[in-house]
Amino acid sequence: MSGNPFNSTFPPWMCGFKHLEYLDLSSTDLKGNIPSAIGNLSSLNTLRLSNSHLEGKLPNSLGSLCKLRELILYNNTLSGAVSEIFRRFRRCNIVALKKLDLSYNQLSGQLTDSLGKLSSLQKFYFPTIG
Known part of the structure; x- marks a missing residue:
C-alpha cells in the first residue's frame, strides 16, 4: 500500500x-497518531510508516509487537523521549x-542501556536530538 494517498488518519x-x-x-500521507490498536497485529515482523504526517507519542501497545524485525518510522513528526520507545519493548524482550x-522526527532525550538489549540490531538510524 506504500505510496497510495490515504490522506486520512490510520485506518x-x-x-x-x-x-x-x-x-x-509509507508515503501514504497518513495523519494523526498511531492507534493503540496497532498492538493487535501480533504477527507483524515489518512495520513501515515513514514519510507521512504521523504525530504524537508512540503507543504503549507497540511493545506487544514481539516479532518485529523492522520498525521504520522516519520522516514524521513523532514526539516523546527516545528512552520511552525502548521501554515499550521490555514487555517481550x-x-x-x-x-x-x-x-x-521530533524525539528527545538520550539513548539508554536498553538499546544494548537489541542484540540482533544491524541498522539503526537515529534522530538528531536537540
Whole structure:
C-alpha cells in the first residue's frame, strides 16, 4: 500500500489483521497518531510508516509487537523521549529487531542501556536530538 494517498488518519480496520506479517504504509500521507490498536497485529515482523504526517507519542501497545524485525518510522513528526520507545519493548524482550529507523522526527532525550538489549540490531538510524 506504500505510496497510495490515504490522506486520512490510520485506518482502524487495518489493526484487525492478527496474522499480518508485513505492513508498509509509507508515503501514504497518513495523519494523526498511531492507534493503540496497532498492538493487535501480533504477527507483524515489518512495520513501515515513514514519510507521512504521523504525530504524537508512540503507543504503549507497540511493545506487544514481539516479532518485529523492522520498525521504520522516519520522516514524521513523532514526539516523546527516545528512552520511552525502548521501554515499550521490555514487555517481550524484543531481540529479533534488525532494523530501526527513527530519524527525522521530533524525539528527545538520550539513548539508554536498553538499546544494548537489541542484540540482533544491524541498522539503526537515529534522530538528531536537540
